[in-house]
Amino acid sequence: MSSKLSKIEKRTAYTLLLPAVCLVFAIILFPIFANIWISFKEVGLKDIRIPEPRAKKIVKNIQDSNSELKIIYKLRNSSLIQDIREVRFSDKLPKNIYPVNLDKRCEFKSQKVKCFFGDWEAGYRENFEIFVKNVNNNTINIKVVKSSKPNLNGKSNNILLTTDFTLKNFKNVFINNNFFELLMTTFYFTFFGTLGAILLGIFAAQLVNQKFYGRTFMRSILLFPYVGPVVALAYTWTLLLDPNSGTINSLLVNYGIIEKPINLLGQKYLTINIIGFELKLRLALTTVIFFEIWRYFPLAFLFILARLQAIPRDLYEAADVDGAGPFRKFFYITLPQITAILSILFMIRFIWNFNKFEDIFLLTGGASGTLTLPISVYQQGFAVSNIGMGSAVSIVIVLLLITFMIIYFRLIGKKVNEI
Amino acid sequence: MKFKSLIITLLASSIFLAVIICIWKIMATLQGLSFTSLNFNLNLLLSLGLVTTCVFIGKKFNHNLKIFILSLLFTILYTFLNENSPVWFSVGIFLLILFFSNKLKKYDLKYLNQDFISEKIVFEFLSLFAIVFFALVILFPFYIMFVTSFKTQTALLINPIDLSIDFSKNIFEVFKSYFVIFKTYDFGRYILTSSYVSVGTVLITLLFAIPAAYAVARLNFFGKTFLSTSILIIYMFPAIVLVIPLYTVFSQLGLRNSVEGLLIVYTATTLPVAIYMLQGYFKSIPREIEEAGLIDGQNWFGIIIKIIIPLSLPAIASVSLYVFMIAWNEFLFSLMFLDNPKTFTLSRAINHLTGDAETPRQYLMAGSVVVTLPILLIFIYFEKYLVSGLTAGSVKG
Numbered sequence: 001m002s003s004k005l006s007k008i009e010k011r012t013a014y015t016l017l018l019p020a021v022c023l024v025f026a027i028i029l030f031p032i033f034a035n036i037w038i039s040f041k042e043v044g045l046k047d048i049r050i051p052e053p054r055a056k057k058i059v060k061n062i063q064d065s066n067s068e069l070k071i072i073y074k075l076r077n078s079s080l081i082q083d084i085r086e087v088r089f090s091d092k093l094p095k096n097i098y099p100v101n102l103d104k105r106c107e108f109k110s111q112k113v114k115c116f117f118g119d120w121e122a123g124y125r126e127n128f129e130i131f132v133k134n135v136n137n138n139t140i141n142i143k144v145v146k147s148s149k150p151n152l153n154g155k156s157n158n159i160l161l162t163t164d165f166t167l168k169n170f171k172n173v174f175i176n177n178n179f180f181e182l183l184m185t186t187f188y189f190t191f192f193g194t195l196g197a198i199l200l201g202i203f204a205a206q207l208v209n210q211k212f213y214g215r216t217f218m219r220s221i222l223l224f225p226y227v228g229p230v231v232a233l234a235y236t237w238t239l240l241l242d243p244n245s246g247t248i249n250s251l252l253v254n255y256g257i258i259e260k261p262i263n264l265l266g267q268k269y270l271t272i273n274i275i276g277f278e279l280k281l282r283l284a285l286t287t288v289i290f291f292e293i294w295r296y297f298p299l300a301f302l303f304i305l306a307r308l309q310a311i312p313r314d315l316y317e318a319a320d321v322d323g324a325g326p327f328r329k330f331f332y333i334t335l336p337q338i339t340a341i342l343s344i345l346f347m348i349r350f351i352w353n354f355n356k357f358e359d360i361f362l363l364t365g366g367a368s369g370t371l372t373l374p375i376s377v378y379q380q381g382f383a384v385s386n387i388g389m390g391s392a393v394s395i396v397i398v399l400l401l402i403t404f405m406i407i408y409f410r411l412i413g414k415k416v417n418e419i
Numbered sequence: 420m421k422f423k424s425l426i427i428t429l430l431a432s433s434i435f436l437a438v439i440i441c442i443w444k445i446m447a448t449l450q451g452l453s454f455t456s457l458n459f460n461l462n463l464l465l466s467l468g469l470v471t472t473c474v475f476i477g478k479k480f481n482h483n484l485k486i487f488i489l490s491l492l493f494t495i496l497y498t499f500l501n502e503n504s505p506v507w508f509s510v511g512i513f514l515l516i517l518f519f520s521n522k523l524k525k526y527d528l529k530y531l532n533q534d535f536i537s538e539k540i541v542f543e544f545l546s547l548f549a550i551v552f553f554a555l556v557i558l559f560p561f562y563i564m565f566v567t568s569f570k571t572q573t574a575l576l577i578n579p580i581d582l583s584i585d586f587s588k589n590i591f592e593v594f595k596s597y598f599v600i601f602k603t604y605d606f607g608r609y610i611l612t613s614s615y616v617s618v619g620t621v622l623i624t625l626l627f628a629i630p631a632a633y634a635v636a637r638l639n640f641f642g643k644t645f646l647s648t649s650i651l652i653i654y655m656f657p658a659i660v661l662v663i664p665l666y667t668v669f670s671q672l673g674l675r676n677s678v679e680g681l682l683i684v685y686t687a688t689t690l691p692v693a694i695y696m697l698q699g700y701f702k703s704i705p706r707e708i709e710e711a712g713l714i715d716g717q718n719w720f721g722i723i724i725k726i727i728i729p730l731s732l733p734a735i736a737s738v739s740l741y742v743f744m745i746a747w748n749e750f751l752f753s754l755m756f757l758d759n760p761k762t763f764t765l766s767r768a769i770n771h772l773t774g775d776a777e778t779p780r781q782y783l784m785a786g787s788v789v790v791t792l793p794i795l796l797i798f799i800y801f802e803k804y805l806v807s808g809l810t811a812g813s814v815k816g
Contacts, residue, residue, distance in 0.1 A: 013640035016630035027687030031664035229748040232787035245579035325538030355657030374659040
């Protein structure tokens, strides 16, 4: 009895899970594996359209005869780079109409013209003509003849499904494209973005954890940057930082703080003189990192605040009795209590910042030294139109990601379920 | 001891006041006043004087009368020593100082005599600084976005820092950008598409996630632990690594440029987190309630519909709002999949606007307001639910 019940239970479980699992498999897992396949191929953006045989039908009258018609099919291979094999053609003729002097490649059977055209090379074109005649020499209604549409099919190599592989993409990724610089930029962006967001998050959480007038209001607006759509926020910041008539530059110039507007998003390096030392700051990258911090510190804030509110009050009361000031309380009570959540946060945010695409893409598009790995996927795949290269970069991202995840689960272990 | 804390109070509070006055001045500049110097040092000296008198008078005087007279004196002095400014600016200064000297209420010589007081004072003013800082840093871009959308191209070119709204014009002129983006740029359609996609994603996600989450939370089956850990791991994979294969497959299947294609992708990417969040909540529902349902002759379907869903409405609300937010704000997939202006979502449409360098910035900002406002309103209204959704789902973001 109980085994029967558990069988039913199992069956129910699988039925309940099936739709979700299928969908996730098709849209998330399949592409990850497909990336591996594509990354070993030489595929451009233009190659992914499957070549099709196409025909345009034109019906013409023949002089002095109402019972005869000329049908012209403008045949072509839709692709300019790939062949189509074994092209077959069929078109239906209305009742009582039959073709005259039919082409050798064709036959007429049960009111259908069927042809076998063989192979079409890339960019193939032909004007294929049929003359048709009414059996009883009656007038043919052109509209009826026009109404049927020709049916064509052929075999073509889907370049994605062939089995020729190449290592060229990976060679390109690692050797020709300044891979080390790409990686370093990604790491700068990720590391400082994460660190900054967490530091700002600690400040904000510490602030909101106190009692003051307007605290709930503060709590809600602190989440605005994260809740707002990235497109709107990124463009607002581009506008604010614009060197020509951006608000911030104009204000700074107006108050004489800087002499010339600074192109915060378009300038790769800023040279700073500190006591004789020349420091080169990656200006655009720094700006992008600040945007990143601005947008994602609310998440850190949310987590840290939740943890802060769970710290027992009596710890602070005991500290009060001992005469500890607020800074001491922070460093000796608060900080040790939140280190666990900070490390988890750091790992998670690190992984996520590592994959950030939209923010950088919308602010700089990867120009002026802000090219990171995810932007590179887009650039290779869609700007350079090399799908294979894009996939190869994706594979690099996935591999690094898996490494991070292994480290993460090793270090954090089961703590992930506690958040 | 007393001397040290006195100095710290004076410095911290006067720096704070001077900074606040500077911020007020900058805000006033954005309203079209032509100040060209912040006069920070002068402000600092004035503030120092104000704080000193305030502390030394202490409680020897009626508090309200004291702060009123001091603020008035300070404002007059300030207006006298600085550039000419309109009345509303001085009124603003007056209110700021009133607020500030009210904050100084408890600071008198006696208070400063306490032990460990200097650290407390620094901390207090740091907090005040932090409030101003965070409010400014967060709200400023939103403010600029909103205000710019009411300006005209020529006005912005002539004076980019004058962002005042000219209410003397008629209402059509003031809201012109909004009329233009709805008429010329067809934003009405994009709002509909975006809403359709977002609501559709929420509904389909719930339809798929509720049964799956129930199975993970309650039923025993082979591969359960594997499944529940892989949900989290799958969730960690970013959209950017899915984009190229999905693009190629969708191109070949003809699903690009279709809202349905977008719906499928959004649903699949939000499913793992929805299942993860829901199963956590389902586990907290007492098993006995379901057993009672079983005894009443309900099957699994009946239990989910009649017991689980009504009991977990708060969690479902969180998931829905979170998924709605993700779908509404999503950009990468809509950029990849939509080329035809007829199928654009709002985010994609705004991105399309910037593709043309000639597009005036007030239209761009009006579009940004249109896409931002609904999600912010939803957030403010349903804050409780959305925050718990964010906390649970923000392993990603």
